[in-house]
Amino acid sequence: MWIVVALLSVLPFTLFDFWYFIRGTLVLLIASFESPVKDILKEQTVRGVVLFQDIDFLGHMNNSRYFRECDFARFSLYIRNGIFHVTRKLKANMVLGAATIRYRRSLNLFEQFKIRSRILCWDEKAFYVEQEFISCRDSFVCATMLCRQHVLYSTPEKLLQTLCKRKVECPDFPEELQLWIKYNLASSAKLKA
Numbered sequence: 001m002w003i004v005v006a007l008l009s010v011l012p013f014t015l016f017d018f019w020y021f022i023r024g025t026l027v028l029l030i031a032s033f034e035s036p037v038k039d040i041l042k043e044q045t046v047r048g049v050v051l052f053q054d055i056d057f058l059g060h061m062n063n064s065r066y067f068r069e070c071d072f073a074r075f076s077l078y079i080r081n082g083i084f085h086v087t088r089k090l091k092a093n094m095v096l097g098a099a100t101i102r103y104r105r106s107l108n109l110f111e112q113f114k115i116r117s118r119i120l121c122w123d124e125k126a127f128y129v130e131q132e133f134i135s136c137r138d139s140f141v142c143a144t145m146l147c148r149q150h151v152l153y154s155t156p157e158k159l160l161q162t163l164c165k166r167k168v169e170c171p172d173f174p175e176e177l178q179l180w181i182k183y184n185l186a187s188s189a190k191l192k193a
């Protein structure tokens with residue numbers, strides 16, 4: 001009997017990345033209890049610390065871990081600013097269309113960091129989000145990520161209109177973002193050719 005219980009309880013961990021689902025659920029719960037952030041352009045911060053699970057052979061946070069941490073930070077961002085809620089309300093969905101990260105300095109074991117996330121701007125199809133890993137030790141930006149959050153079955157403008165009940169002005173596209181969008185288009189054109 002106990003063996004069956006033990007086997008059944010390890011099953012989710014062997015079949016799925018179960019920690020991801022547990023952590024994701026926790027992030028959703030915590031963010032829903034935190035105070036909402038009315039300004040959708042306002043940057044938001046979550047904290048983290050490098051643990052044993054995160055490190056690779058070099059003893060620092062492994063490169064794919066950054067993307068995973070960014071995912072959780074974006075969950076929190078969208079829940080607190082209401083985009084998550086309005087996306088569900090309009091039966092839309094969001095997927096990641098592209099993401100590029102630039103590593104500047106390692107995050108080492110037990111190092112504490114913050115992830116600063118903010119929506120930079122949007123076009124007819126997607127939001128552009130910037131996320132930065134900042135060491136709590138000296139506030140150095142250890143990594144910076146740009147991503148394109150594609151909106152399915154709706155548009156960023158419609159989501160924002162429903163959320164804010166008015167037309168929201170899109171900020172100017174920063175130069176590096178314009179270049180990055182060009183790079184994405186060139187890459188797409190190459191693959192379509």
Ligand SMILES: *[C@@H]1O[C@H](CO)[C@@H](O)[C@H](O)[C@H]1NC(C)=O
Nearest residue numbers: 053054055056062064065068
């Ligand atoms: C690196 O990070 C990924 C994603 O979080 C994880 O699945 C993997 O186990 C980590 N460890 C190593 C050594 O790559």
